[in-house]
Each structure stands twice: as C-alpha cells, then as structure tokens.
Amino acid sequence: MSLNTVKHEMPCQDPKVRAKNFDEVALGYDKETAIAEASRCLGCKKEPCRQGCPVQVPIPQFIAKVKEGDFSGAISTIKEKNALPAVCGRVCPQEAQCEKYCVLGKKGDPVGIGRMERFVADWEREQGIKPVECAPPTGKKVAVVGSGPAGLTVAADCAQAGHKVTIFEALHVAGGVLMYGIPEFRLPKAIVQAEIENLKKMGVEIQVDAVIGAIDTVDELLENEGYDAVFIGTGAGLPYFLKIPGENLNGVYSANEFLTRTNLMKGYLFPEYDTPVKVGKKVAVLGGGNVAMDCARTALRLGAEEVYIVYRRSMEELPARVEEVHHAEEEGVIFKILTNPTKIIGNDENWVVGMECLKYELGEPDASGRRSPVAISGSEHIVDVDTVVVAIGQGPNPLVPRTTKGLETNKWGNIVASEETGLTSKPAVYAGGDVVTGAATVIKAMGAGRVAANSICELLKK
Amino acid sequence: MFKIVRKEVLSPTLKLFDIEAPKVAKKCQAGQFIILRIDEKGERIPLTIADFDREKGTITLIFAEVGKTTQQLGQLEAGDSILDFVGPLGRASEIEKYGRVVCIGAGVGIAPVFPITRALKEAGNEVIGIAGARSKDLLFWTDEFKAQCDEFHVCTDDGTAGVKGNVTEILKKIIEEKGQVDYVICIGPIPAMKYTSLLTKPYGIKTFVSLNSIMVDGTGMCGACRVTVGDEMKFSCVDGPEFDGHLVDFDEQMRRAQIFKDEEARALAKGSCGGGGCGCH
Numbered sequence: 001m002s003l004n005t006v007k008h009e010m011p012c013q014d015p016k017v018r019a020k021n022f023d024e025v026a027l028g029y030d031k032e033t034a035i036a037e038a039s040r041c042l043g044c045k046k047e048p049c050r051q052g053c054p055v056q057v058p059i060p061q062f063i064a065k066v067k068e069g070d071f072s073g074a075i076s077t078i079k080e081k082n083a084l085p086a087v088c089g090r091v092c093p094q095e096a097q098c099e100k101y102c103v104l105g106k107k108g109d110p111v112g113i114g115r116m117e118r119f120v121a122d123w124e125r126e127q128g129i130k131p132v133e134c135a136p137p138t139g140k141k142v143a144v145v146g147s148g149p150a151g152l153t154v155a156a157d158c159a160q161a162g163h164k165v166t167i168f169e170a171l172h173v174a175g176g177v178l179m180y181g182i183p184e185f186r187l188p189k190a191i192v193q194a195e196i197e198n199l200k201k202m203g204v205e206i207q208v209d210a211v212i213g214a215i216d217t218v219d220e221l222l223e224n225e226g227y228d229a230v231f232i233g234t235g236a237g238l239p240y241f242l243k244i245p246g247e248n249l250n251g252v253y254s255a256n257e258f259l260t261r262t263n264l265m266k267g268y269l270f271p272e273y274d275t276p277v278k279v280g281k282k283v284a285v286l287g288g289g290n291v292a293m294d295c296a297r298t299a300l301r302l303g304a305e306e307v308y309i310v311y312r313r314s315m316e317e318l319p320a321r322v323e324e325v326h327h328a329e330e331e332g333v334i335f336k337i338l339t340n341p342t343k344i345i346g347n348d349e350n351w352v353v354g355m356e357c358l359k360y361e362l363g364e365p366d367a368s369g370r371r372s373p374v375a376i377s378g379s380e381h382i383v384d385v386d387t388v389v390v391a392i393g394q395g396p397n398p399l400v401p402r403t404t405k406g407l408e409t410n411k412w413g414n415i416v417a418s419e420e421t422g423l424t425s426k427p428a429v430y431a432g433g434d435v436v437t438g439a440a441t442v443i444k445a446m447g448a449g450r451v452a453a454n455s456i457c458e459l460l461k462k
Numbered sequence: 463m464f465k466i467v468r469k470e471v472l473s474p475t476l477k478l479f480d481i482e483a484p485k486v487a488k489k490c491q492a493g494q495f496i497i498l499r500i501d502e503k504g505e506r507i508p509l510t511i512a513d514f515d516r517e518k519g520t521i522t523l524i525f526a527e528v529g530k531t532t533q534q535l536g537q538l539e540a541g542d543s544i545l546d547f548v549g550p551l552g553r554a555s556e557i558e559k560y561g562r563v564v565c566i567g568a569g570v571g572i573a574p575v576f577p578i579t580r581a582l583k584e585a586g587n588e589v590i591g592i593a594g595a596r597s598k599d600l601l602f603w604t605d606e607f608k609a610q611c612d613e614f615h616v617c618t619d620d621g622t623a624g625v626k627g628n629v630t631e632i633l634k635k636i637i638e639e640k641g642q643v644d645y646v647i648c649i650g651p652i653p654a655m656k657y658t659s660l661l662t663k664p665y666g667i668k669t670f671v672s673l674n675s676i677m678v679d680g681t682g683m684c685g686a687c688r689v690t691v692g693d694e695m696k697f698s699c700v701d702g703p704e705f706d707g708h709l710v711d712f713d714e715q716m717r718r719a720q721i722f723k724d725e726e727a728r729a730l731a732k733g734s735c736g737g738g739g740c741g742c743h
C-alpha cells in the first residue's frame with residue numbers, strides 16, 4: 001500500500017494501563033503528524049466530505065490551512081460552522097459522517113478529518129481561546145432551556161448577534177451529556193468547561209440548578225420574565241428499561257445513573273468525593289450503542305474483573321462508533337452478541353446474582369434494513385453477573401412538555417419542531433437536539449441549534 | 463450560593479435550617495422537596511420542604527443526621543452558605559376536601575407532614591394529627607403540628623412522651639372509635655408507612671405515603687429512585703414522592719435503601735476521623 005492510503009495513527013494510552021485509569025485514551029496528533037495527515041487530502045473541488053458533515057464544516061479549506069501550518073486560520077475556518085470542534089473532533093461518529101464520504105476511503109483509509117479537527121481545536125485552547133466578537137446589544141432577551149450541545153450552540157449564536165442570553169440548566173453544571181454522560185476518558189471535562197467559560201465571556205448568563213417546569217415554566221419565561229424567545233434543548237434524558245423481571249434489584253443501574261454517579265458526581269474519586277458508585281466483579285451492560293460502550297469501559301475502570309456487552313444482534317449491527325468498539329475490545333470488554341436477557345435473578349437480600357439469557361440468530365432484514373434477531377428456543381442459559389447496567393436508550397424528559405400549554409409532542413413524547421426553522425407549535429418557542437429527534441449525536445444537536453438560532457435572530461429583527 | 467439564615471437545634475441529631483431561596487419559596491407547594499449539595503465534592507441529597515415563607519423567600523428544612531452529608535450539613539451555622547439548592551421537585555400533594563383525614567408524622571416525617579396537614583385543614587377537612595417518635599427528645603414541632611389539627615395525638619416507643627406505642631396503634635384506635643376515616647397520609651420510616659398502609663387497606667381508606675428513595679438528579683433522568691407501585695415501575699422524584707400506600711412495594715424500597723450501605727459507612731468513617739491516622743486520607 002502506498003503511504004497515502006493509510007491514515008496516520010492516533011497515539012493512545014496502552015490498553016492495559018488505560019483500562020485502569022480515567023485519563024483520556026486518545027492522546028491526539030502532534031503538529032508534524034497533523035501536517036502530514038493534512039497532506040493526504042486531495043482538496044476535492046466537489047467537497048464530498050463536507051456533504052457528510054451535518055453542519056457542513058468547510059473541510060478541504062481547513063485542511064489546506066493545516067497543511068500550511070496555519071492552525072489559527074484552520075480553526076477560524078472550522079468555527080464558521082462548528083462552535084465546539086474540540087468536542088466534535090473527539091466524539092463525532094466520523095466514519096458515518098464526514099469521513100464516510102472522503103474519496104480516499106474508496107481505496108484505503110479516509111483522511112483523518114476528526115483527528116485534525118481535534119488537533120487544531122486543542123492547539124487553539126492552548127493558546128487561549130479568543131472570545132468571539134459580539135454585535136452591539138439589541139435589547140432582546142433569549143432563554144435557553146438545557147445546556148447540552150444544542151443549547152450551547154443557540155446561546156453562542158444568539159449572543160454573537162447581540163441578544164442577551166440566559167441558559168437555564170437543571171443540573172449543577174452546564175454541558176448536558178457532555179458533562180454527565182460521556183466519560184472523562186473520552187472527553188475530558190476541562191475541555192467542555194473551557195467552551196462554557198468562553199460563552200460566559202460572550203456575556204451569556206448561565207443559571208444552574210434551574211429546572212424549567214419547576215422554578216419557572218416556559219410560559220412564565222415569556223410572559224413574566226420578559227424573554228422574547230425560548231429555545232428548548234432538554235435532550236433525551238429519560239432512561240428506558242427492558243421491562244423484564246428483576247430490574248429493580250440492587251446492582252441494576254440505568255446507564256444514566258451509572259454514568260452520572262461516575263462522571264458528574266465523580267464517583268470514581270469516592271470517598272474524596274461524597275457520591276458512591278458501586279461496581280461488582282462481573283458486570284453485564286445491556287445494549288450496543290455508544291452509551292453501552294461508555295458504561296462497559298467505565299465499569300472496567302472502576303475495578304470490575306469481567307465486563308460483558310450483551311447485545312441481541314451481531315458485531316456488524318452494533319450501533320456504537322467503530323473506534324469505541326475497538327477501544328473496548330482492546331481493553332478487554334467481552335462481547336456476548338446474539339444474546340438477550342429474559343430476567344435478572346436476585347438473592348434473598350435483593351442483590352443481583354445472575355441473569356437468564358436467550359441466544360439469538362439473525363433472520364430476515366426488518367423495516368430498518370438490518371437482519372432481525374430471532375430467539376433460539378431452548379437456548380436459555382444463566383450468565384453469572386452481580387451488576388447490570390441497562391443501556392438500551394433514552395426518551396425525552398416529559399417535564400417541560402407537561403408544564404407548557406399548547407406545546408405539541410409526538411407519540412414518543414418528542415417535541416414537534418420544524419426541521420427548517422426549529423419552531424414548535426407555540427409562537428416564539430423553538431426546540432432542537434435530542435428532545436426533538438430522539439437520542440442522536442452531538443453534531444446533529446448543534447446543527448439543530450444553529451437552525452433555531454438563525455430563526456430566533458430573524459424573529460427578533462422584527 | 464444559598465444562605466442559611468436561621469438554624470435551630472431540635473435535638474442533638476435533628477436540625478432545622480431556614481435557607482434563602484426566593485424562587486423556590488415563591489413556587490413550592492406542600493409535598494414537594496429540594497435537592498442540595500453542600501460543596502464541590504458533595505453528594506446531592508433530597509430533603510422535604512417542611513415549611514416556606516413566600517415573603518421572606520425562605521425554605522425550612524428539618525433533617526436527621528444519619529450519615530456523612532447530613533452530619534456535615536448539621537455543622538453549618540446561620541450565615542454559612544451551601545453551593546447548590548434545586549427545587550421545588552416532585553409532585554405536590556393532592557389537597558382536596560376528603561372529609562375526615564388523619565395526618566401521621568413519624569420521626570423526621572413530622573416535618574414533611576406539617577405543610578400537608580396545614581393545606582388539608584385549609585381545604586376544609588376535619589384533621590386528626592398523630593406525631594410519633596422513638597423517644598421524647600426526637601419529637602419536635604408538636605405545638606405547631608397540633609395547631610393545624612382538630613384532634614391531636616402524640617406517641618413514643620418508650621413512653622417518654624404521649625402514649626407509649628406506635629403511630630399505627632393510635633390510628634387503629636381512631637378508626638375503630640370514629641368508624642369513618644376518609645383519607646390517611648403517613649410520612650416516616652418505611653415500617654411506619656408499610657404498617658399504616660396494611661392497616662387501612664381492609665377498611666378501604668385512601669392512604670398516601672411519601673417515599674425516601676435514593677436519588678441523584680431528582681428530575682427523572684437517572685432512575686435511581688425507582689419503585690414498584692402496583693405492577694408498574696415509577697420514579698419517586700417525578701411520579702412521587704407521594705404514592706398510594708396500598709400499591710407500594712415497601713419491602714423492595716427497604717432493600718433498595720441498603721444499596722450503598724458499605725460506601726456510606728466508609729464515607730462516614732472518613733468524615734469523622736478528622737485526618738487522624740485511619741488511612742483514609
């Protein structure tokens with residue numbers, strides 16, 4: 001293979017070492033590697049890669065600047081479209097987005113777009129992020145509910161347009177899933193907080209500990225508090241369970257509880273931090289997405305001896321990012337595929353002591369085009385576990401819809417909002433991100449935030 | 463930051479705080495709770511709103527020192543501040559005109575049952591109150607509680623105050639004497655709520671209890687607070703904390719309260735060693 005068909009490797013912590021610590025796994029390119037990787041790019045006129053990016057980052061243009069060593073120019077180019085490149089460079093499923101469409105991918109590895117994006121964003125942070133210039137104050141007020149990637153994007157864009165922005169966040173820190181869900185070893189929290197500090201420098205006010213629906217309703221924000229527009233970006237934080245017997249046993253966690261205790265509350269530093277998180281010797285994580293991989297790898301780092309991913313389809317269908325599956329395998333996570341639990345078994349004191357599962361085989365493709373798993377009769381068997389983490393998905397939290405008159409939701413409880421404008425069924429109320437689409441990705445939430453911010457700015461011009 | 467404006471020591475392990483939180487005080491209703499975090503390394507713990515003053519913008523909390531966080535909280539004084547204070551959380555009590563109601567507060571449960579009792583009285587009910595505790599020095603607010611009631615009973619396990627006995631025994635007598643009770647609310651330790659619910663079930667008296675499930679966020683995001691009610695999985699923080707006592711699986715709740723028993727003991731040991739040679743620092 002010629003050099004040009006292979007992506008420059010990302011240096012990583014040794015799997016044996018990193019499986020025991022919470023430090024970042026991937027260490028990032030250095031200048032030389034970034035420039036060398038940039039040199040692989042052909043600068044395609046048709047920009048196929050850019051079409052694969054949900055926010056259309058000008059990829060060939062920023063890579064051209066990296067190639068010249070103009071990192072400052074590169075970061076400015078990215079930031080025209082993406083306000084959180086240090087985050088996206090780390091967590092975007094590039095293989096399904098930008099890199100999927102890279103022409104080099106036809107014969108070898110696509111260009112390492114995400115890795116370069118991460119590099120220039122980290123380079124900028126080391127220099128000290130320059131706050132974006134904001135337009136003169138317009139006197140208009142925008143309320144943003146939820147501080148995940150969708151809300152942060154709306155806040156940044158509206159602040160830049162000169163509006164006075166207040167973010168209301170239910171938890172005690174801003175950042176949404178970036179803070180409470182995605183683990184430190186994949187996305188260091190200091191990076192997220194640097195972005196949030198940057199927003200504050202732009203004049204955005206952040207009220208933490210503020211649950212909208214409890215302290216103020218959306219209607220009250222508009223009618224009593226003087227906001228001219230409200231954006232709802234409350235995410236998909238409601239954990240689903242399987243509805244099998246034994247889910248309330250001690251030792252069963254939702255992915256959200258397990259990750260929140262560990263990340264947000266820093267349970268991995270217990271007892272220095274007060275919030276405990278308990279992991280047994282043998283842990284089963286149910287599900288096959290990014291959330292499941294994060295839970296499995298977190299369990300290892302908390303000291304579990306054996307960690308299984310229990311997933312009812314095959315390795316090919318795993319919805320998680322390829323890189324994360326690969327990292328999990330390297331660290332020793334065991335994949336029990338084509339397996340699905342039927343019940344969790346407890347002892348007299350209500351603690352998990354095992355899980356009954358069925359083996360599956362793949363049948364005909366279903367509506368989603370994936371081959372559907374079919375249970376093999378008589379294949380019941382017991383898996384010996386003492387901790388179970390349920391990571392099969394999340395729905396939208398009903399608190400805001402329940403307390404907002406005339407806010408339309410669909411049958412899953414997602415807020416209905418226009419794809420073109422982000423407008424909901426209520427005037428001056430916009431929504432975007434996971435609360436609208438269901439659990440998706442960081443960059444899609446940011447894309448929806450940008451769309452809504454544009455509409456809000458249009459509305460406020462009137 | 464949220465300032466403690468008043469502290470009262472009700473007993474050596476039972477403290478009362480008034481905390482400045484005007485927005486919460488403006489909105490809260492009987493039956494709701496808050497979650498607080500003392501400092502950067504602190505745990506989020508739920509406490510019921512025992513009282514509120516909308517004008518002064520304060521919330522009254524009463525808590526028992528049972529572990530690391532509540533002990534640390536108990537050491538704070540008026541003038542000190544805590545880092546985080548979120549609320550009002552949970553569903554408010556269903557206040558209606560039921561007729562004759564019995565409001566039972568057992569132990570620290572006297573605090574949360576107080577505003578509910580007041581609201582039930584204001585709604586025009588005939589209110590019978592029962593305050594129970596293990597011993598006299600764990601009783602508090604009996605005068606305030608009594609003032610909301612048409613009839614009031616006190617009991618202690620050891621007989622040091624009021625009648626010797628527990629709250630369910632008193633409730634039984636009331637039901638038998640009066641013949642008719644329309645609604646019971648009981649807040650206290652799980653056994654008190656469980657046996658009260660078992661007692662009222664055969665009489666068909668609508669009975670509500672307020673659950674102290676282990677919580678993290680308090681907004682329906684983590685599921686730590688789940689509880690089986692009827693045959694359904696409910697989240698205490700958003701579906702409750704009050705539930706129909708005839709449907710709650712109390713035994714499961716009791717066992718779920720033990721999940722972090724070992725860790726709680728470790729946290730407490732660390733908190734109380736004062737950095738002296740125990741190896742935890």
Ligand SMILES: Cc1cc2nc3c(=O)[nH]c(=O)nc-3n(C[C@H](O)[C@H](O)[C@H](O)COP(=O)(O)OP(=O)(O)OC[C@H]3O[C@@H](n4cnc5c(N)ncnc54)[C@H](O)[C@@H]3O)c2cc1C
Pocket residue numbers: 091092093145146147148149150151168169170171175176177178181182183210211212213233234235236237259290291294321397399400432433434435439440441442443445
């Ligand atoms: C463990 C995990 C791993 C993931 N990994 C990846 C990945 O590798 N790559 C990727 O692209 N995506 C990943 N995702 C998905 C991605 O994080 C989400 O799609 C994205 O965060 C959605 O953004 P959002 O702004 O819509 O909402 P969120 O990030 O969910 O933020 C919503 C915020 O709103 C707050 N809120 C909710 N209700 C209220 C209220 N009533 N009042 C005030 N505030 C409220 C919440 O506390 C939260 O902070 C992952 C998700 C999880 C859970």
Ligand SMILES: Cc1cc2nc3c(=O)[nH]c(=O)nc-3n(C[C@H](O)[C@H](O)[C@H](O)COP(=O)(O)OP(=O)(O)OC[C@H]3O[C@@H](n4cnc5c(N)ncnc54)[C@H](O)[C@@H]3O)c2cc1C
Pocket residue numbers: 495505506507508509510511524525526527528529530531532533570573574673674675676677678703718719720726727730
């Ligand atoms: C809705 C609600 C309202 C409450 N109201 C009051 C009140 O008004 N006054 C009062 O004294 N107590 C109240 N509690 C209980 C109080 O939250 C716990 O006593 C406190 O969290 C104990 O923390 P700790 O670190 O001091 O003790 P720990 O040593 O951590 O625990 C002692 C006991 O408290 C329980 N507990 C531990 N962590 C939590 C947690 N995060 N959430 C809930 N329970 C936990 C455990 O089951 C354990 O048995 C309430 C609980 C809930 C859920």
Ligand code: SF4
Pocket residue numbers: 052053054055056057059082088089092094097098099113114117443
């Ligand atoms: S934002 Fe994500 S999809 Fe877009 S170019 Fe960057 S890494 Fe690729």
Ligand code: SF4
Pocket residue numbers: 040041042043044047048049050059060063101102103104111113
């Ligand atoms: S498709 Fe690949 S090679 Fe072409 S411009 Fe995009 S990144 Fe470069």
Ligand code: FES
Pocket residue numbers: 676677678679680681682683684685686687688697698699700
């Ligand atoms: S405390 Fe997290 S869902 Fe109730």
